[in-house]
Amino acid sequence: MTQLASSNTHSKLVGYLLWIFGFTGAHRFYFGKPVTGTIWFFTFGLLGIGWLIDVFLIPAMDRQADMRFHTGPIDYTLAWVLLTFLGVFGLHRMYMGKWLTGLLYLFTGGLFLIGVLYDFWTLNDQISLKHARRGLFSQ
Secondary structure: OOOOOOOOOHHHHHHHHHHHHHHHHHHHHHOOHHHHHHHHHHHHHHHHHHHHHHHHHHHHHHHHHHHHHOOOOOOOOHHHHHHHHHHHHHHHHHOOHHHHHHHHHHHHHHHOOOHHHHHHHHHHHHHHHHHHHHHHHHH
């Protein structure tokens, strides 16, 4: 039987800290679950019931994220903190080396918040793709 190699790309501690605001779906976005994150956002964590249940599901969400996303030089947790708290300024994009769009976000309020919403849906995949591309070119 082969064992899947997983890396520690996400933090349970940060997941639990975001869970405190879980009725907004923040922890679900962080662990790469944008559809349910959006549902949590619009239903206040399924009226609080899903939010309470998630306290027990976070370890599994963390394991799934660690297996799904590629590790590399860009720290997922730092990028998510920058997006969550400073996304309208584009600092998360600058951190990932996307200086042009980072500056564009800075001067347009995160492209009038539409870009920030897009990044909430795709940030994990953006980072993972950068790591995968870096791996292809470094071999």
